[in-house]
Amino acid sequence: MKIISLPARDQWKTYLKRPIEDQSHILSTAKDILEEVRMQGDDALRSLARKFHEPVLQDLMVSSEEIRQGEREVTDHLKQSIQTAYKNIKAFHEKQVTPIEVIETMPGITCWRKSVGIEKVGLYIPGGTAPLFSTVLMLGIPAKIAGCREVIMCTPPMKDGRVHPAILYAAKLVGITTIIKAGGAQAIAAMAFGTASVPVVHKIFGPGNAYVTAAKQLVQMQGVAIDMPAGPSEVCVLADETSHAGYIAADLLSQAEHGADSQVMLVSCDADLVQQVMVSLEQQLAALPRKDLARKALDNSRAFIVSNREEAIDLVNAYAPEHLVICCSNALQVADQIINAGSVFIGKFTPESVGDYASGTNHTLPTNGFSRAYSGVSVDSFVKKITFQQLSEEGLNNIAPTVMSMAEAEGMVAHSNAVRIRLESK
Amino acid sequence: MKIISLPARDQWKTYLKRPIEDQSHILSTAKDILEEVRMQGDDALRSLARKFHEPVLQDLMVSSEEIRQGEREVTDHLKQSIQTAYKNIKAFHEKQVTPIEVIETMPGITCWRKSVGIEKVGLYIPGGTAPLFSTVLMLGIPAKIAGCREVIMCTPPMKDGRVHPAILYAAKLVGITTIIKAGGAQAIAAMAFGTASVPVVHKIFGPGNAYVTAAKQLVQMQGVAIDMPAGPSEVCVLADETSHAGYIAADLLSQAEHGADSQVMLVSCDADLVQQVMVSLEQQLAALPRKDLARKALDNSRAFIVSNREEAIDLVNAYAPEHLVICCSNALQVADQIINAGSVFIGKFTPESVGDYASGTNHTLPTNGFSRAYSGVSVDSFVKKITFQQLSEEGLNNIAPTVMSMAEAEGMVAHSNAVRIRLESK
Numbered sequence: 001m002k003i004i005s006l007p008a009r010d011q012w013k014t015y016l017k018r019p020i021e022d023q024s025h026i027l028s029t030a031k032d033i034l035e036e037v038r039m040q041g042d043d044a045l046r047s048l049a050r051k052f053h054e055p056v057l058q059d060l061m062v063s064s065e066e067i068r069q070g071e072r073e074v075t076d077h078l079k080q081s082i083q084t085a086y087k088n089i090k091a092f093h094e095k096q097v098t099p100i101e102v103i104e105t106m107p108g109i110t111c112w113r114k115s116v117g118i119e120k121v122g123l124y125i126p127g128g129t130a131p132l133f134s135t136v137l138m139l140g141i142p143a144k145i146a147g148c149r150e151v152i153m154c155t156p157p158m159k160d161g162r163v164h165p166a167i168l169y170a171a172k173l174v175g176i177t178t179i180i181k182a183g184g185a186q187a188i189a190a191m192a193f194g195t196a197s198v199p200v201v202h203k204i205f206g207p208g209n210a211y212v213t214a215a216k217q218l219v220q221m222q223g224v225a226i227d228m229p230a231g232p233s234e235v236c237v238l239a240d241e242t243s244h245a246g247y248i249a250a251d252l253l254s255q256a257e258h259g260a261d262s263q264v265m266l267v268s269c270d271a272d273l274v275q276q277v278m279v280s281l282e283q284q285l286a287a288l289p290r291k292d293l294a295r296k297a298l299d300n301s302r303a304f305i306v307s308n309r310e311e312a313i314d315l316v317n318a319y320a321p322e323h324l325v326i327c328c329s330n331a332l333q334v335a336d337q338i339i340n341a342g343s344v345f346i347g348k349f350t351p352e353s354v355g356d357y358a359s360g361t362n363h364t365l366p367t368n369g370f371s372r373a374y375s376g377v378s379v380d381s382f383v384k385k386i387t388f389q390q391l392s393e394e395g396l397n398n399i400a401p402t403v404m405s406m407a408e409a410e411g412m413v414a415h416s417n418a419v420r421i422r423l424e425s426k
Numbered sequence: 427m428k429i430i431s432l433p434a435r436d437q438w439k440t441y442l443k444r445p446i447e448d449q450s451h452i453l454s455t456a457k458d459i460l461e462e463v464r465m466q467g468d469d470a471l472r473s474l475a476r477k478f479h480e481p482v483l484q485d486l487m488v489s490s491e492e493i494r495q496g497e498r499e500v501t502d503h504l505k506q507s508i509q510t511a512y513k514n515i516k517a518f519h520e521k522q523v524t525p526i527e528v529i530e531t532m533p534g535i536t537c538w539r540k541s542v543g544i545e546k547v548g549l550y551i552p553g554g555t556a557p558l559f560s561t562v563l564m565l566g567i568p569a570k571i572a573g574c575r576e577v578i579m580c581t582p583p584m585k586d587g588r589v590h591p592a593i594l595y596a597a598k599l600v601g602i603t604t605i606i607k608a609g610g611a612q613a614i615a616a617m618a619f620g621t622a623s624v625p626v627v628h629k630i631f632g633p634g635n636a637y638v639t640a641a642k643q644l645v646q647m648q649g650v651a652i653d654m655p656a657g658p659s660e661v662c663v664l665a666d667e668t669s670h671a672g673y674i675a676a677d678l679l680s681q682a683e684h685g686a687d688s689q690v691m692l693v694s695c696d697a698d699l700v701q702q703v704m705v706s707l708e709q710q711l712a713a714l715p716r717k718d719l720a721r722k723a724l725d726n727s728r729a730f731i732v733s734n735r736e737e738a739i740d741l742v743n744a745y746a747p748e749h750l751v752i753c754c755s756n757a758l759q760v761a762d763q764i765i766n767a768g769s770v771f772i773g774k775f776t777p778e779s780v781g782d783y784a785s786g787t788n789h790t791l792p793t794n795g796f797s798r799a800y801s802g803v804s805v806d807s808f809v810k811k812i813t814f815q816q817l818s819e820e821g822l823n824n825i826a827p828t829v830m831s832m833a834e835a836e837g838m839v840a841h842s843n844a845v846r847i848r849l850e851s852k
Contacts, residue, residue: 077831078831078832078835080828081827081828081829081831081832081835082832084532084825084828085828085832087531088531088532088535088825091529091531092529092531092537095527095529096539098524101521103517103518103521103786105513105514105517105518105785105786106510106514106786109514109780109785109786111518111785111786111787113522113804116764116765116766118798118799119765119766119798130836130837130838131835131836131837132836133832133835133836134832134836166835166836202798202799203799217646217647220643220646220655221643221647223655223794223795223796224799225796225799225800229646229649244851246847246851247844247847247848250840250843250844250847250848251844253840253843253844254838254840254841254843254844256840257838257839257840257841284840284843284847288839288840288843289837289839290837290838290839290840294840331816332816335814338542338812339542339545340542340545340810341812342812342813343812343813343814343815344812344813344814344815345815345816346814346815346816347816347817348848349817349818349819349821349822349848350815350816350817350822351844351845351848352841352844353829353833353838353841353842353844353845354535354815354817354822354825354829354845355813355815356829356833356838356841357828357829357832357833357841358825358828358829358832359531359535359537359815359817359825360529360531360532360535360537360815361537361813361814361815362813366810368649369649370649370651371810371812372544372545372628372810373544373628373629373650373651373810374651374810375809375810375811375812376811376813378539378811380806380811383801384766384792384797384798384799384800384801385801385802385804385806386764386767386768386769386770386797386801387768387769387770387781387787387788387802388761388769388770388772388787389769389770389771389772389776389780389781389785389786389787390757390758390771390772390773390776391773391775391776391780391785392775393775395775396775396776396780399510399514399780399784399785401507402506402507402510402511402783402784403507403779403780403782403783403784405503405504405507406504406507406508406511406559406560406783406784407779407782407783409504409507409557409559409592410556410557410558410559410560410592411556411557411715411716412556412680412683412716412779412782413683413714413715413716414676414679414680414682414683414710414714414716414720415680415683415778415779415782415783416779417676417679417680417710417714418673418676418677418679418680418777418778418779419777419779419780421672421673421676421710422673422676422774422775422777425670425672
């Protein structure tokens, strides 16, 4: 982790760069995979699995017996934990449902919005180096609250051809029964175009590697919605002299262990603290099973020493982190000045990992600076808000002169006529 | 307008096709334009204007004197209309602001979401065949309500190099002062990458032709957010024997006049009504200034005769129209069964054009079937919802076993450590 002391503002952009690899090769590979799945459906899913040294399966769909078997294999302790997380995530997301509110903008003119669940949605749960059953909760719970009629899930199988039991258990808890064993860009293609085993969906959610991300961006160009663009995961910690160096090092490492391309940033006015964090990082790192990944991530990472708190806050907003841990005095007031972040963790008892699993907030968040313009996943992500309007005769009379004069000024005479004919022949 | 009588369900997809041209040529032209603007900035904007036979300007930025002059040229009657529309749109959109609600998911664990305006947004207002000052209201009002700090606008100048006075007046009313004379894909590129005259933005909004749409999709791949993908405008009218054929014809024409690539659809169980609408279409069409465009749009359009109301509703949902006019008995109950539409107009006194201008709802809506997964523009489109969480010591104690067991089951030991270290060394 490189220490950058008192960086000049015009240097920030350089220091805040993400470790993103060149996308062009990845995009072109993903494009080929998309085309193969579009043309050959399930056969392509099987032959691509073979090509990528994944298990090749006859049945792509997880059977109900496999789901029951998965449930039996999860320990009671883990089941209980997943249930607690489920309860908290559900409680937080249920409050995101927007009730209908009818507004009379003028006498006789009523307008309202109604949230309607997207009919068919697809969730992608990565396999790879970790079985992310927590992501099943983070995507499945809001999908169900939103009222999506068809929720399907794709996830790559383990080496033995099975799906990780905890993923199956979480899916069952959420109420997802259509689970397909497919991973990577090919899974995204299957949900976008449909195959014999995989139903077509209108929107695709979920994290994944660079190929998954590229595939999501490509199908988005073809009209399938996606949750958000994604990049490697990241955290930024804002700390001061009151912070506990060990806590901060632990938070940085919990992000660094995600992958070699993760990035962790520390911002502080206190040079001593930064030094203590560096020492603690080395101590804690040694004991981690994923220490090789974490160490690579630390190579992409920086600790900034800045001259005052305002500058620290500006630097954080310029970085626009996915996760922001505010571990300093007056943390709540600092939080109030954050304008670019995915999810914010306030105070010394709030490590990032509580939000990754169970505090209630969603962990599918905008990375790569996308928090400047994107929100994390919520119930909003799974609904369309359709607008409605109904005018009485009085309402139409009230608005008619306005609509007609604006339409005519735009040269839209037929727009005006649609009002006029209703006034003239009732 | 072709009449399709009793189409079989497996034929719907074919009949509901949109008149979308092949995008590959458009995408490649847009890509070249993007690259030119990225490399050459304002010079590219000027040389592209020359190439596309647009006025070539020294000053790309509209001066405050031009804005004042524009205001003087708008008639009082039109000003009043724009003010009325402004008031209604503002009233409807202000109710979309989400207040902060703090939720305690477990004792000692509080979570909330806060809406924060996207710092820098760019609005694109098309020129072309009509001066769409109404779009200035539809994008500018929610941007200001959302609290976006920097709202800029690009719009192509008229042949004399000026911006249409009504566009300037609407911008002034909304409070937008940074207005750049640039149109097409090059305007999108300028807002995405920045030039000497055009500030960089984080999200780009607004309708436009196929090149504008392609440019928006391309910059989205490069990390700039966009409001939604777009296609030609469209309306679907659901009518029955109680409907007034003249009203329906007028509504269809008000959409058809948008452009040759617009599409208008009629769905009814009543063959007689459909015939009457066809007659009325011909009568009303003759008097329209934009009749050539409208007639071409009608060539892309269809009237469906179906056997019952349920089938009519299913057909509408399968089409997923941008605008839906429900002009039949029990219109409100029908509206309740709509799951795919951008904006819905209920009852005989609610022509689509009231929503295009002044009822209060937004007219920037998902076309091309995108209403299956996308909402129209609203205040939501201009904010990020950042999540926050704060745990007390009690809260961390309550959630610790859950987080640690889930993290360890996912193989994420550092995630677990971030909790453990806080329990062990306080």
